[in-house]
Amino acid sequence: MSGAQDAAIQAAETIQSAHIIDSPSIEHDINPSTAASEKEPVRLDRSPSVDVLSDVDEDEVPLSVLRPAPRKPQMPPLPDLRFEQSYLASISTARDWKVVTYITIRDQVFMPLVQGMAWTLIVSGWRHLNRSSQFKGQSVGAKIRRWWWEVNNWKLPEKTGGLKRA
Template identity: 65%
Template sequence: MSDLQDAAIQFAETIQTAHINKHPSTQDIAPPTAADSKQRVQIDDTVDLDDVSEVGEGEIPVSLLRPTPRKPVMPPLPDLRFEQSYLASIKDAKGWQGVTFITLRDQLVMPLVQGMAWTLTVSGWRHWNASTTFTGRTAGAKIRRWWWGVNNWTIPNTS
């Protein structure tokens, strides 16, 4: 049973490795589909149907069809998969040391620095905002003091 499992895992790895795009495009978007070439139409109500003689029963003459104006198309969504961005990052790396440095930088150091910066920002905001919640003269501070008074809560002394 273990040989069968090993073979299945190796097969899956082979399939996955074969699908890695070795040369990703910087504008990697989905290929065009049949829906991209179709146009919606509107029927022109200003033309009289009695004047058109070569149209059969239940048919709409082509001269009556007007393309519907299209809304501006949004730009394509960027490819946010890890594989494409990682391969783009390491494409200019010189040797395994460069790949290791880029991997550690992108996957360990940068998330750590971003998390620390966000935590320090939020902590600083909470510390600064804690002393201003009841001492201010703005409408928010007045409403907060009124609400605490209505509920018979003790307003903290921040002096």
């Protein structure tokens, strides 16, 4: 059984490593264009010509006369979050290996560390602030908390904090 697993793992490693580009080029390998990036809205002729109108039957409306429905505002394109593309774009202006090393450490070590620390501090602070939340009282937070529980038809707890007695 382990021989079949080893063979499967080796086959997968071979296929995966065969697709690794040893020397990627920024000009050639960066975010290939797709069909969606080349789409253009339809533009129809606003002025009907006499020749077009003569070829159309009485009960038909020529396409050149129709006005397309206005389009809804489009969302901006999704950013390319693939590591290789953003890394190649970052090091495209690097002049020597020291700058490449700095960019690599900044993007792969320092920024994830800072983001993780910030997220942990935010979540810890939120938990600390909510630890002593109460439903009784006249503070704005207590009023909002009671209102939220009433809107959701949740039963308000009778006691907050402490142990319940049997």
